[in-house]
Amino acid sequence: xxxxxxxxxxxxxxxxxxxxxxxxxxxxxxxxxxxxxxxxxxxxxxxxxxxxxxxxxxxxxxxxxxxxxxxxxxxxxxxxxxxxxxxxxxxxxxxxxxxxxxxxxxxxx
Numbered sequence: 481x482x483x484x485x486x487x488x489x490x491x492x493x494x495x496x497x498x499x500x501x502x503x504x505x506x507x508x509x510x511x512x513x514x515x516x517x518x519x520x521x522x523x524x525x526x527x528x529x530x531x532x533x534x535x536x537x538x539x540x541x542x543x544x545x546x547x548x549x550x551x552x553x554x555x556x557x558x559x560x561x562x563x564x565x566x567x568x569x570x571x572x573x574x575x576x577x578x579x580x581x582x583x584x585x586x587x588x589x
Contacts, residue, residue: 497570499547499556502563505539509563515539518583525579531571535587539563543580547572 502509510516518539530547544559550571558564559578566572568587 497549497567498554499549499558499567499570499572500565501556501558504561505563510539513537513539513563513585515563515583515585518585520581521584522579522581523574523576525576528574528576529571530566530574532566532568535568536566536584537563537587538566538582538584541581541583542578543576543582544578545580546575546577548575 520541522543540558540560540562542560545557547556547558548554549556550573
């Protein structure tokens, strides 16, 4: 199951602890956010447990992931071209089916 979000609501935490995915945002949105000035990170295929101690926004340059949210039956798929927001406190397992390369930013609050 994929979850997607209206771009107008990306600036607020999603209800509960769910992952918000904005599919293929326009270049103007990426420029507005300063995405290309964010640090880069990548990982190979595999399964990785992840806990977000701060809200993270990321933009995937390549890859494909299915995130299984801990304590839930919800799975969220995202990949190259997606802008994704993970709320603070979320725990999930990333099932990386295609190696990931992404820009990311943690909120300081």
